[in-house]
Amino acid sequence: MDETRFRSLMHEAIGDQPMQPWLPAAVRTRLTEPRPRAVPGALALLAAVMLTVLVVAALVGPRLLGHVTPAGTSSPVLAEIDCRLPVAIGSEVGFVDTHTGRYTKDQSASVAGLPDSFASRPSYYSAVLKRWLPASVSSMSPDGRSYAWIRLLPDGSTQANFKTAELHRYEVATGTDQLLWTTTVFFIVWRWDTAGILVSEPPDLNGPASGTNRAPANWWLVDPVTGAATQQASSSHASLYSFTPLAGDPTDISFSSVGVDAEGHTIWSLFTNGKGGGANWVFYETAPGQRVFIYRGPKDDASALDPLAAMADSTGIWFSDYRDPNVIRHWQQGTGLRNVMVTGLPAVDQGTFPGAIPTSPCF
């Protein structure tokens, strides 16, 4: 086979799809109008919010009101929290010693033989099991010994052509896989807590840009032992995919969800698009309209937090930050934001975020 034939084969194998003529206009619109910011895909896997959940709120007024924690401050090192933080960097995984900031690749990381939903790679480190799993934090059982995974049937099918979707529970130590629930709609796992495994249809990312319009239509709570599925009201989980606009919020904002706190509250990252400055906010809601601010300050401030992903644990919340890949940021209520300067980072492919992304609780 010569090169010309191989190229033809590649084109045939992939298919030639022309760009739709409306795409340039869509790009222009997104660039020039205030729009929600997309959640990085890594977050979708690593954090509890598994899909980009974007909401455009019709917000008015110049500034945010009330429920404000002062803007975070940073110190060069994080001395008093001494643990190993599992992280992903490019295509590899390892640990950051939070006392020294030293990153060490986990040479033994492997998920061979473990079932997975969509990507067979180490994604979550279970300190209980002392191994990496092909799971997200949202799909881990409360005891850290099992994870939920989704199987589309027939095998090899995709979201576009599957016939049935199964929710499985895999107990790692015993290697026991249990089929819990079968449905004909595509679904995602939001969390697994003592109430059960919360799943829903994905939010409609192509729908009109408002929280309610993007709400997943169907939610179920699946018993992790019996597999019994109970239909849930969509409104009871609105805080997972939207937040409450407040009077006084600015109009010109972009925002995304970046993870969840230890209690499962979605963490939101917002920034204003105004020229000549603007603001960054990172917060979560403990109840509709009750915001706890992790960072609120000028967009261009040196200490501003621009999170890529968040991982909550018993010490607080760990963030990777678009602004500085050499730093992992840690937030604790009452203490605020502090930095861990990370050393020993490997080189990554150009275009890949070169910093450490927290994947699992520090241990």
Add this chain to the structure above:
Amino acid sequence: MIEADAHPALLALDDEVAFANSIEPLLPIAFRLAYGMLRNRDDAEDAVQEAAMKAWRKRATFRPGAEPRPWFLTIVANECKMARRRPGWVLFGQRSPQERESASGIEAGDLERLRWALSRLDRKHQLVLVLRFYLDLSNEEVGRTLGISAATARVRVHRAIQRLRPVIEVPEDLGDG
């Protein structure tokens, strides 16, 4: 097969409208890259839009005078990696029998084997094959897009091809040109 590039001087970084104008010539090839990696039109369109937004946010990383195309394609490629981590994303999904039959001049067996082999490549090697043999970029352009030298790009192309070889017969010197 290579679309018109934006002239370096035209990559305007000062405001969103000018930036949108200057990257517009890059969108067709960006879409092709995204489609080549994601194999889904909707996902590819989403990836290009997200990449444009990220390019605007990362505009400070663009070196004045550099070629904008490799810079933008790098961001698009990374967006495709991110998109692939979302639930439901599967590379190189099955084609319908009608599509298979319409693959004129090429045996369906080769096509199926190539798709199968591509689907099992890691994303680094998938990307280099898409850049080299689907976007038809030179090794120099592949290197600039991946942030590596042309020689390293050539080696990476070779390694990707070697990984196809157990499944499909391809010559040693493929992609050397």
